[in-house]
Amino acid sequence: MANFEYAYSLASVDVIPAVHDFPVAASQTLKVGDLVELSSGQVIKSTGSAANPLGVMAEDSDDASAGTRVRVYPVLPGQVWRATASASAASAVLGSRKYDITSAQLIDVADSTNGSILIVKLGASNTRVYVTFTRSAFVEIGS
Incomplete structure (x- = not known):
């Protein structure tokens, strides 16, 4: 199983989380299910902190150039x-x-x-x- 995997919504209607594209920081190895955050406006893997998560990776990304867009499920209430x-x-x-x-x-x-x-x-x-x-x-x- 991935580190984080969508299960369900607490809302009355269960919907699949939306996927959005965000620029990635240089030299990141990201896998589907990784919790990620923003650093200087770019996606990085959360390592040891979940203080302000952006979301969960929706695609793998290995050593992409800085600014390359990656797909993320933003985490939202519910x-x-x-x-x-x-x-x-x-x-x-x-x-x-x-x-x-x-x-x-x-x-x-x-x-x-x-x-x-x-x-x-x-x-x-x-x-x-x-x-x-x-x-x-x-x-x-x-x-």
Whole structure:
């Protein structure tokens, strides 16, 4: 499974997330499902932080030139994504709204400061989780 995979919407109608093109930073190796953010207006892979995510990669991109457009699913309120936690998330469900990620893009259940991830429910195991984002490059919900 990809690091992040769209699961469903909390809205009354379930829709596939929109795909948008954004310029990529130089020397990025990005895979479908990678959580990404903007740095100086260009897409980079999120590594160890989910403070202000842009979205999830919708295509692979390997070492593209700076400014080349890549396809991204922007993360928005109400979207729920499948992910993997760094450890059991059983006690983290509907806990902090500020979980972060590890450098391997796992939900870091030991870090509940400065992130933007809310664990909505568990999946098939205590490390398979469904998450939503409380903050993104487009919007912030609560504080």
